[in-house]
Amino acid sequence: MTSGAISLTTQGQGGPSAPARAPTTALEFVASLPRNPHMRVEVINSRVIVSHWGNPRHSRIISLLVTLLGPVADARGWRVWPSLDVRTAHTCEPLIPDLAIGPKGAPRWGEDEILSNGLVLVAEVVSRSSVREDREDKPVIYAKGGVPFMLVVDPIAEPPTVTLWSDPGDDGYRTVTKVKMGEELPIPHPVDCALDTSAFIRADRSRPLGPPSTAPDPTAPAPTGPPT
Template sequence: MRQNLRALYDHLVPHLGRWRAEILDGRLIVSPLGTPENQWMALLLADAFLPLARERGWRVYPGLDVCLPGSRDPFEPDFVMAPKDAPRWGVREVFTDGLVMVGEIVSPGSAEDDRDKKPGIYAGGGVPVMLLVDPLSEPPTVTVFSGLQDGRYTESASVEMGKSLHIPEPVDFELDTVIFLED
């Protein structure tokens, strides 16, 4: 079944244009890239981390095709930070275990997957840090998952949007989440 989904994914992706295709729990999920607000928040993340990334020889991407080693299950986080020479599968996909951090921005169509499934998926894929920007929660929050151990995150910290959030190693950065409240 998984091979058939991967084959369908490989066939569809070049033809989809500006759609996101991911395989989550054996489901092929094809969805629009997100609302303008979602895209704006991804750009704000990239802008906030760009100086740090340049200083350390990393790259930031508001959206990048990544895949889990072994399964090659594809994902497209809203934000990715990775070394410029992160290991790839072919020319398109970067392996998750070569990333520094991923970020997901919760939207109405992705809320359950982003909140409940993606932390486990990215931890299982070896991503040291995951950031979850949740403008839909009441109040809006930003959560960081870290402490990667045995394929799961052992630590998390949340703040209400507008407050500062420490992003732990290997990033070690203070993110002022007020950036998500600006118009």
């Protein structure tokens, strides 16, 4: 990522106007960007983080979280939002957790975003490009933002793990419960469920596929057709 001054122009009914003031903060810079459905833009500790949406494994784990936690949320009258636009209640910085759970009437920031202190749980799936943010930065941010629980699915850890951060305070979460992927992870009241993390192991067993090989198979029988 490169940084530098950005010149913006506005245009009204009278035609183009003079260049607008260049953004001077991370929030102003993000606000000046056009919406791009192919990119995730977040502000984390005053740093603008731009990333692609997840790969197949990442997306599969998110869909499994919806499947596993959806019935729990439904039973309590909550909503489940994958890739939700969130504003942190203490800094108003934008974040996009991989999954969020909260009540139907959770307080909003404008029309399109929900304030963090109105949520019950957020979840992040760690990828190689988000290790620092998901393991270190976001637990502190979500705790200060008033989110009771943060769930971190880490398929790239050795061994893979699932971690629940809970009991938020001014300096971060006070309680951390980590299990190896495959074990049950208890989530306390008001979620009050045991998360079966073995489903994430099955999602992690996909084998990457490359282009089909064009090399001849030495074990294949020789062609028997007419010579050419």
